[in-house]
Amino acid sequence: MKQEQPVNKLNGSMPAIGIRPIVDGRRGGIRESLEEVTMNMARVCADFLQRNLRHSNGLPVECVIADTCIGGAAEAARTAEKFARAGVGVTISVTPSWCYPTETIDTDPLMPKAIWGFNGTERPGAVYLAAALSAHNQKGIPAFGIYGRDVQDIGDTAITEDVQRKLLQFAKAGLAVATMRGKSYLSMGSVSMGIASCIADESFFQDYLGMRNEYVDMSEFIRRMERDIYDKEEFERALAWTKRHCKEGAEVNPPHLQRTAEQKERDWETVVKMTLIARDLMIGNPKLEALGYGEEALGHNAIAAGFQGQRAWTDHFPNGDFMEAILSSSFDWNGIREPYVVATENDTLNAAAMLFGHLLTDAAQIFADVRTYWSPEAVKRVTGVELTGRAKNGIIHLINSGPAALDATGQMTIGGEPAMKPFWDITEAEVKQCLEATRWCPAVDFFRGGGFSTDFLTRGGMPVTMARINIVKGLGPVLQLAEGYTADIPEEVHRVLDERSNPTWPTTWFVPNLTGEGAFKDVYSVMNNWGSNHGAVSYGHVGGDFITLASMLRIPVCMHNVPEERVFRPSAWTAFGAMEPAGADFRACANFGPLYR
Numbered sequence: 001m002k003q004e005q006p007v008n009k010l011n012g013s014m015p016a017i018g019i020r021p022i023v024d025g026r027r028g029g030i031r032e033s034l035e036e037v038t039m040n041m042a043r044v045c046a047d048f049l050q051r052n053l054r055h056s057n058g059l060p061v062e063c064v065i066a067d068t069c070i071g072g073a074a075e076a077a078r079t080a081e082k083f084a085r086a087g088v089g090v091t092i093s094v095t096p097s098w099c100y101p102t103e104t105i106d107t108d109p110l111m112p113k114a115i116w117g118f119n120g121t122e123r124p125g126a127v128y129l130a131a132a133l134s135a136h137n138q139k140g141i142p143a144f145g146i147y148g149r150d151v152q153d154i155g156d157t158a159i160t161e162d163v164q165r166k167l168l169q170f171a172k173a174g175l176a177v178a179t180m181r182g183k184s185y186l187s188m189g190s191v192s193m194g195i196a197s198c199i200a201d202e203s204f205f206q207d208y209l210g211m212r213n214e215y216v217d218m219s220e221f222i223r224r225m226e227r228d229i230y231d232k233e234e235f236e237r238a239l240a241w242t243k244r245h246c247k248e249g250a251e252v253n254p255p256h257l258q259r260t261a262e263q264k265e266r267d268w269e270t271v272v273k274m275t276l277i278a279r280d281l282m283i284g285n286p287k288l289e290a291l292g293y294g295e296e297a298l299g300h301n302a303i304a305a306g307f308q309g310q311r312a313w314t315d316h317f318p319n320g321d322f323m324e325a326i327l328s329s330s331f332d333w334n335g336i337r338e339p340y341v342v343a344t345e346n347d348t349l350n351a352a353a354m355l356f357g358h359l360l361t362d363a364a365q366i367f368a369d370v371r372t373y374w375s376p377e378a379v380k381r382v383t384g385v386e387l388t389g390r391a392k393n394g395i396i397h398l399i400n401s402g403p404a405a406l407d408a409t410g411q412m413t414i415g416g417e418p419a420m421k422p423f424w425d426i427t428e429a430e431v432k433q434c435l436e437a438t439r440w441c442p443a444v445d446f447f448r449g450g451g452f453s454t455d456f457l458t459r460g461g462m463p464v465t466m467a468r469i470n471i472v473k474g475l476g477p478v479l480q481l482a483e484g485y486t487a488d489i490p491e492e493v494h495r496v497l498d499e500r501s502n503p504t505w506p507t508t509w510f511v512p513n514l515t516g517e518g519a520f521k522d523v524y525s526v527m528n529n530w531g532s533n534h535g536a537v538s539y540g541h542v543g544g545d546f547i548t549l550a551s552m553l554r555i556p557v558c559m560h561n562v563p564e565e566r567v568f569r570p571s572a573w574t575a576f577g578a579m580e581p582a583g584a585d586f587r588a589c590a591n592f593g594p595l596y597r
C-alpha cells in the first residue's frame with residue numbers, strides 16, 4: 001500500500017540548493033592555499049543538507065555546488081548560469097576566508113540566500129561574512145548570516161550544532177519559498193458565508209508568494225459527476241475502501257431532519273466522487289486523457305486549494321467534509337502519500353498558513369475554527385470539574401467540520417508520543433489507528449444537503465504551532481503564531497463541552513505556551529488576539545521556521561511566542577531596531593516590500 005516511489009505531482013521540478021564556495025581571488029599563494037579547504041566546506045555543507053532534508057513530496061533535496069570557487073564576478077556569473085540550468089531556488093555561500101563582497105555575492109533578488117562564514121582565526125571568514133552582509137543590505141538584497149558561536153580550526157570539517165540548526169532552518173524555509181513560486185491556489189467556489197479571507201487576494205498570492213490564482217465554479221463538480229469525468233475504476237476502489245474503513249458516527253439530527261438510508265448511501269458515493277474530482281482539479285489526472293478529457297487531465301497546477309461549500313453547495317448537495325478531510329490527510333485508498341493542502345470554506349489565507357506549515361514540517365495540517373476560550377472557571381461552572389495539568393490555565397477549543405487531517409487524531413507516534421509526521425515515516429498500522437479513531441457523522445442542520453463530518457478527539461501532549469495570515473488594508477499581510485500543546489482533559493468534561501458546540505466535528509484542545517506578557521499573558525489573551533475565525537495547526541514547535549519563511553516573503557509577524565534563540569531573520573532586520581525586533585520586522589518588511597513586486 002505504501003508508495004515506495006514518491007512522485008512529484010505538480011509541474012516543474014523541485015528546487016535545488018546552490019552552494020557557492022567563495023574564495024580570495026588573488027593568485028600566487030592565497031587563492032591556492034584556500035581552494036581545497038573552501039571547496040571542502042561546500043561539500044560538507046551540501047552533504048549535511050542532503051542527508052537531513054527532504055521535499056514534502058518525499059523526493060530527496062539536491063545540492064548543486066559551483067564548478068569552481070568564486071573569486072570574482074566572472075566566476076559568480078558562471079555559477080549563476082549553472083544554477084539556473086540546474087533549477088536552483090535557494091543559495092548558500094560558504095567561506096573560511098576573506099573575499100571580495102560585491103564581486104562575489106549572489107545578486108539574484110528573488111533567491112533566498114544565506115552566507116556561512118566560518119568562525120576561525122587563521123583566515124577571517126567572519127570578516128567576509130560581515131562585509132558581504134553589509135553589501136547585501138546596502139544593495140537592498142537581504143541575506144541571512146550564519147556565524148558559528150565557537151572558534152574552529154581551519155581544517156575542521158565538522159559543522160557545529162548551532163550552525164547546523166541555522167542551515168536547516170534557512171534551507172527549509174528557502175525551499176518553501178522556491179516550491180510555492182509558480183504554483184497555483186485553486187478556489188473551488190468563491191466566498192463562503194461572507195468570510196473575507198475567502199476573497200482570493202491576488203496581489204497577496206502574486207506579490208508575496210509568487211503564485212497564480214485559479215478559479216472553478218462549484219458547478220464543475222456537477223458537470224464531472226453527471227458526465228462521468230473521473231476514473232471509474234478508482235471510484236469503485238475508493239468507495240469500497242471508504243465503506244470498509246470509514247465508520248459512520250452518531251446521527252444527532254432530529255428525526256424530521258435525518259436523511260434516509262438510501263439518501264445516505266447516495267451521499268457516500270457523492271462525497272467519494274467529490275474527492276476524486278477535487279484532486280483532479282488540483283493536480284490533474286492522466287487517466288482523464290484516455291477518456292477524451294485532455295484539458296481536465298492537466299489540472300490547475302494547484303499546490304493548495306479551498307472549497308467554498310457553504311452555502312451555495314451545501315444547501316443542496318452533501319458537504320465537502322469527507323473530501324477535505326481525506327485530501328488533507330496523509331493517506332487514502334491509494335496508500336500513504338503526501339497530504340494535499342485543502343481549506344474548508346475556501347479560506348484562502350488559512351490555506352496559505354497550512355501551505356507554509358506543510359512545506360516547513362512535511363506533515364499534514366489541522367484546519368480549525370478557533371471557536372471557544374474555556375476559562376477554568378467556566379469549565380468548573382458547567383461541569384463541576386477543576387481543570388488540571390497542562391489545561392489548568394484554560395483551553396482553546398479548535399473545531400471545524402472539514403479539513404482537519406485524520407493525522408490529527410494523534411494516533412501516529414514519534415518515540416511513543418502522539419505526532420503528525422511526514423508520510424514516509426507513517427506505518428500501515430498508524431493509518432488503521434487514525435481511521436479507527438475517526439467516526440463520520442451524518443451532517444447536522446447547517447448542511448441541508450447532507451454529507452458526513454469527521455468526529456475525533458486529538459490526543460493530548462503533541463507540541464504544535466498554530467498559525468494564521470491576516471490582511472489589513474494599508475498594511476498588507478501579517479502572520480500570527482502561537483506555539484503550544486494539544487491537551488487531554490477528562491473524558492466527561494470533553495463530552496459536556498463538545499456537546500455544547502458540535503459533537504459531530506473533530507476537536508483539538510489547544511493550550512498555548514504563555515510568556516506572561518502581551519498576547520501571551522494568559523490563554524484568554526491568545527484567543528482574544530487571534531485575528532480571524534480560523535487557524536492552521538502544524539506539528540512541532542516550528543514558529544521559528546515560520547518566522548524565517550515570513551521574513552523571506554516580507555510578511556511581518558504581529559504576534560508570536562517563539563523563544564529568541566529560534567528567531568532567525570536576514571541580517572538587515574537588525575538595522576531596523578535590534579532592541580525592538582517585533583517592530584523592526586514591520587519596518588524591514590515595509591522597506592523591502594513583497595518578494596515578487
Ligand SMILES: C[C@H](O)[C@@H](O)[C@@H](O)C(=O)CO
Nearest residue numbers: 310345369400401446533
Ligand atoms: C457550520 C457553520 O456554518 C460553520 O461552518 C461556521 O461556524 C464556521 O466554520 C465559520 O468559519
Ligand SMILES: [Mn+2]
Nearest residue numbers: 345368369400
Ligand atoms: Mn470555519
